[in-house]
Amino acid sequence: MADAKHFKYIILGGGVAGGYAAREFSKLGLNPGELAIISKEAVAPYERPALSKAYLFPQGAARLPGFHVCVGSGGERLLPEWYTEKGIELILSTEIVKVDLASKTLTSASSTNFTYDVLIIATGSTVIRLSDFGVQGANANNIFYLREIDDADKLVAAIQAKKDGKAVIVGGGYIGLECAAALRINNLDVTMVYPEPWCMPRLFTPEIAAFYEGYYANKGVKIIKGTVAVGFDSNSNGDVTAVKLKDGRVLDADIVVVGVGAKPLVTLFKGQVEEEKGGIKTDGFFKTNVSGVYAVGDVATFPMKMYNEIRRVEHVDHSRKSAEQAVKAIKANEEGKTIEEYDYLPFFYSRSFDLSWQFYGDNVGDTILFGDSDPASAKPKFGSYWIKDSKIVGAFLESGSPDENKAIAKVAKVQPPVQDLELLKKEGLAFASKI
Incomplete structure (x- = not known):
């Protein structure tokens, strides 16, 4: 273990939660060299919601460094230099492939070991892929998923390459609705396909959904409900050409965007930490059942005080606030102080057209x-x-x-x-x- 790099605190994951946690550490007092953020992405933490909105716009598109955290909640932008100034080590383009909570060791794909005193798990979610279900042809080119900036860059390149082409959006949730709007603004011919009787069924009532479906139709977005994509055709270059639906219809497609949900990234911790409802179980301070280990954002299943039940929440607002709460709890613990338990009011939002x-x-x-x-x-x-x-x-x-x-x-x-x-x-x- 002589080759291990040691940090007092490690944040595993460089998404929204990672960035907000770093800012909170800096606010509450941090010595240079105490904190590292390990991220498999190549860029400093940024506000992920921009990717399905302004990042895709034909004019005035959002680009980094414009939406690094913490601008999404009205705070100052934490540019890569900010981490250097604060003595925080940003370890980017580094995928952790093994976690041993007992020995407090993380191992990267290149076999580098990192050890810590306190770990914050902020690994977030990964998209559910159609290839996971063995959907025929789902690995064709120009079938996109949107989670990271690399995904958004590839989609932007395709929008430019397939000018005025046909786009099919698979899924009627956040990503589906926001991407359908952005692609329509780019003047693509857009069709949305989803199995449910109305869009955003986890939140919208039929009456609310009827408004958005009508509005989208008026903007020229075609909507097909009650069926799913069961296969894709592609040409000799491997580019997608059509989407085959379960109801027998076939839709021409130059671009496909899939938004059928996400799953929390908890595989590395299986069997080492208590889980519940698909996430890592925590208390109102985001402490897990393993000493010195906290979990925040999408991966945390926590007590929702208002409703007196345990929940997992996938949303940027909770990612920001849970990260701040965990860091406050870590610092309070060190100083022998107490803080209030997390009292979260669920909040969701979206922008399109x-x-x-x-x-x-x-x-x-x-x-x-x-x-x-x-x-x-x-x-x-x-x-x-x-x-x-x-x-x-x-x-x-x-x-x-x-x-x-x-x-x-x-x-x-x-x-x-x-x-x-x-x-x-x-x-x-x-x-x-x-x-």
């Missing part, structure tokens, strides 16, 4: 829709409340102002009682503004 929605809270119970949800309106603006046990537990708003978004967040946090759903529907956003 001229639209921008935010959702707070829990999407369970009955729902009411308020406002103007006509996709043909010049300026549509609408929302929804979720009501369970006569309390509002969730709130959604399309095209809200910053103050209005704050108001719906407060409603979801406070969970005010509601007796009359008809009255709530009439009051709509005005109800949130009173809380």
Whole structure:
């Protein structure tokens, strides 16, 4: 073990959580040489949501260093130099292939060993690939997945090479909706395909989804629901030419973008740490059952205080906040102090075309829709409340102002009682503004 590089703290993973954790360490006091971030990506941590939005735009596209963390939450941008100035070692283009939590050792693909006193697991998620299910032809060229900046670069090159071509989007979630909008803005002929009866089924009600489907249709996006891609044709160069659907239809395609979900990257820790709900089980400080090991972001399954249950959350907002919480807990622990347990209000958002929605809270119970949800309106603006046990537990708003978004967040946090759903529907956003 003489060749091992030792650090007091190692963050494994150079995504959003890794960057926010580094900033928190720096804020709370860090000596040069104490912290390393190990990332298999070749660039310093950046705000991943940009990849399915502005990165793909034909004009004024986002590029690094423009969206390094922590600009996504209004903080200063941490350029690669920032890490050097703070004495933080950024170990990039380095894939860890073996983890031994008992001996506190990480081993890279090139057989370099790294040891630590405290480890923060921030490995995030990886995309689910159609080839994982043995879908025929799924390894053809120009079938894209979007997770890292390399993926986005390849997609941008294809958009430029296949000008005014045909694109098929497989999946009706975040990636599907955001990429469909971006490719349409690039003037591609876009068709979306997904098996569910409506888009974003994990969050949207049928009424909310109907608005977005109508809006996308008005923008020229074709939508095919209730079926899946079962195969791909390609030409002699290995480039994709068509998508075969389960219902028998065949769609011509120059570009395919697949967004069918992600899975947390926890394989390296199997059998060494307690797991739950597909992630690594932690407490309200993101401590695992292994001393000196914390897990944050997509990989952490943690107690959701508001709802008194254990959950795993895949979203950038939680990645940022859980990373900060873990570092606060690590530092407090060293100083013999205590901090409050993580008290998280679930928050999701998306932007596409001229639209921008935010959702707070829990999407369970009955729902009411308020406002103007006509996709043909010049300026549509609408929302929804979720009501369970006569309390509002969730709130959604399309095209809200910053103050209005704050108001719906407060409603979801406070969970005010509601007796009359008809009255709530009439009051709509005005109800949130009173809380």
